[in-house]
Amino acid sequence: MQTWLHWIDLAGVAVFAIAGTLMAYKKHMDGFGVVVLASVTAIGGGTLRDMILDRPVFWVQDPSFFYVITLAAFTTIIWLRTQKTFPLRYLLFADAIGLAFFNVIGLQKALTYGASPMIAIALGTMTGVFGGLIRDVICQEIPLVLRSEIYATACIFGGASYITALHFELNTLACMSICFCLTLAARLGAIKWHWHLPVFNPHDSVKDE
Template sequence: MELYFQWFDLLGIAVFAVSGTLAAWRKQMDGFGVIVLASVTAIGGGTLRDLILDVPVIWLRNDSFFYAIFAATALTILLVRKRLTIPNNTLQVADALGLAFFVVMGTQKALDHGTSTLVAIMLGTMSGVCGGMIRDVLCREIPLVFRGELYAVTCIFGGLVYTGLLQLGVEKMPAMFAGMLALLLLRLAAIRWHLTIPVFSRSRKIDP
């Protein structure tokens, strides 16, 4: 089981590294900028989660995370250089895949360290969104979590599906797949059909 968790972590990191590399490509960053953006996107959320849990940060004792980042970054660069155009939603799809892996894995890690279900879902959501937030801030953009289609809500939904299935007695592995799939499908649906939770009307202005 631990081996599967390790592979899920590596897959999540690789996908988020792809997301960071695509963001760097859009901003026409140099090689150093690409590596920095790919790295903070991939490990930023997990680092903050581990600091809050007061446990060793995931990448301090495991070089395989950096190998996954470098491999994913190099492959993405090669693919981008082979194509002159990249679909506009490619970054969002890559980001959605990273969310699916990281939120569920982050939730499980929090549960492993004795948190309540609510706190575990919050930390799982943090694992998924914080790396992307750092990426967008470095790109001088409003983070995805604060704009556009459903984002953090999809993370909470995935965490709820996962923890709910665990409480119903479902084994970890199928519960993980179900949580990841639920999150991914809701996020892709939000991207496709522009699902949002409107709070303020765009047509109404506040007088100074």
């Protein structure tokens, strides 16, 4: 299982590094900016998770994560140079996949270290959204997690599905697969059909009593 978790972690880092590189390309950053943005996007959420769990930060002990970030960023740059335009859907799709990967790995690691189901769902969500949050703040964009479309809620939905599957005694790999698929489906559905949570009517005025 540890081998599976390691490969899932690497996959999440790679996809979020791609998302960070796409944003850097969109903002016309230089090579250093690309590396910085790809790195903070890829490792930000996992770093926060490990600090909260009081565990050694994953990338400090394993330099292979930075090799993956560098390879993902370099490959993405080469691919972007062959494109004449930059459709925003590339960034949103890469971000959605990274969100699902990191939600799964954050949730699973939290449970492995004895967190309760509710705390595990919260840590999975933090792992999924925090790297993208840092990326968007650096780029002076409104963070995706703060926009009206479902984002963090997709992680909570996926995490709840994991805990439910665990309750029915499905094996860990099945639980992780369900969590990944439902998180990704919820996020992609929100992108395509603009799903969002109910909000206050912006035309409503607040009156003092």
